[in-house]
Amino acid sequence: MNLRATHDDRFQQLRSERRLGRLVGPLTLLGLALTLAAVLVSAAAARNTGDTETLRQFAANRDDQLVAASLRVAGLLLSLPLVLFLQRILVVRDPTVPRGLAIIGLAASLLIAASTMLGWFALRDAADAFVGREYRTEREALDASGLLTAVRWIDIVSRLLFASWLAYASLRASRVGLITSFLGLWGLIAAFSGTFLAIGDALYIGWAGSVALLALGYWPGGRPPSWTSGRPEPWNVPPSPAVARPDDA
Template sequence: MPQLQVRDDDGGRDVAQIPPVDTEQERRYGRVAGTLGLLSVVATFAALPIGASDVGRQAGAANDRTFLLDVGGSGGGQVAALVLRSLGLLLVIAIAVFFYRAIKGRNPAHSGLIAVAGSVSAVIIVACTVYTFFQVRDIGREFVDSGPRTLDRAQDLLEAGRQESTRRVVNVVQGLAGLAFGVWVSLTSLEAMRVGLLTRFLGVFGIGAGLASAVGIPVAPALFIAWIGSLATLAVGYWPGGRPPAWDSGRAVSWDEADAMERSARTARREEREAR
C-alpha cells in the first residue's frame, strides 16, 4: 500500500511547510464540479432506457443481421442516447479539473499532465464514438433500404465498415484514448489517496477501475460510474460517516494521522456520553 509522499517540485518543503488550501473556495468549486459529476452519472443512466426504447425487437437470435435491422430502423432515440452518453463523459472533465486542483493544493509536485490526459482522452473518446455510431448507422440503413437482408450480407457490410481506413484509424485512436483515460482514473485515485482526500477503499477501488478501463474489461464502465459518482459526492461535500479530514484541514493528512484523529474523536464522544 503506497504511503503518503508529498514534496514540492524542488524537494525543499515537506507537508508541514505547504500552505493550506482555501477550503471555503474549494467547497464552492466542489459544489459546482460535484453537481456536474452527478449529472454525468444521471446522463449515462438515462441513455440506457432511451436507447433501448428506440430499438425494435427483431425475430430470431441476436446476430449481425438483427443488429443491423435494429440500427437501420432506429430513429432519434439512438441519437439522443448518444448525446447523453457523450455529455456524461464530457462532464467528467469538471471532476478531473477539480480533483487536480484539490490534490495540487496539498501536494505541489502533483503533475498537471494527469488531469490533461483525462480531459483530452475524454474528448477523443467522445469524438471517436460519435464517428463510429454514425458510420454503423449508415451501414444499417443501407442494409434495411436496399439489397437482401441476409446474415451473410450483414456480415460483409459490417466487415467492410471495420476495414475502412478512417474507421481503422479511429479504432486505434480510441483504444489509445481509452488507455490514457484509464491511467488518469488510476493515478488520480492514487494521488488523492496519498494526500488523504480518498479513503483507502475508494482509492484502491479507483485504481482497479482505472486498470479495468485501460485494458477494456467489460465490467469497467460500471466500475467507472461508481467511482465517478463517489468522487462527485465527495466534491459536493458529503460522504457516509463524513469526508476524510484532509478536506476540512486544507492540507495533506496521512492515513496514520487520520486514524489517530478518528480514535481521538471516538474517545471524546465516549467521554462526553459518560459525563452526562
C-alpha cells in the first residue's frame, strides 16, 4: 500500500509539474521577448538623435525610453513564475534546497524592475535640468540627482542578489539532473558576468529560455530523466527505472 501511495503521489506530482510547465514556459519566453524588444527600442531611440551627449539623447527620446523601460519591467514580472516553478521542482527532488532561495530570486527581480522605472524618472529630471542649462556639464547634472544615486545602489544590490539566486539555482538544478551540466555551467557564467558585464544579461536570456523549453517538455534528444522520474538523477548517470509519465495519462 505504501509503495502504491508513493507511486501515485509521484504520478500526481509529475502531472502537476507538467501542467505548470505548460503555463510557466510560455510566460517566460514572452518575458524574454519583451526584454529583447526593450533593448532594441532603447538602442533605436539613441541612434535616431545623432547626439553624443547622453542626457540630450534621453531628453529627445524620453517617450521611447519610457516604452523600453516598461517593456523591461513587464519582461521581469513575467519571469517571476519561473523562479517559483524552479523552486518547487527543486525542493521536491532535493529537500535541502533553502526555502528562501525563491525569495532571493523574487526580491532581486522586483528590485531590478524598480531600479529600471526609477532610473527613467531620475534621468528625465537630470536631462531636463541639463537641457534647461541649470548645470554646465552632464556630470554635474547626474551627480546632483539624489534619486539617480539611490538607483545606482539599488541596481548594485539587485544584481548581486540576482547573481546569487541564478548561480545557486543553476548549481542545484544541475546536481539533481533538471538541467544538463553545460546549462548549469552556463547559468554560473551568466550569474558572475551579469554582476559586472552587460553580456551577462544576454547569457541569462539564453539560460532562462532553455529552462522554459525544458518546462514545456522540449529538448534536443529528450529532457533529462529527472523531469520524468520526479527524483534526483544527474544527467550523466543512467536513468532509474521509468515511472508513469503525466504525458501518458
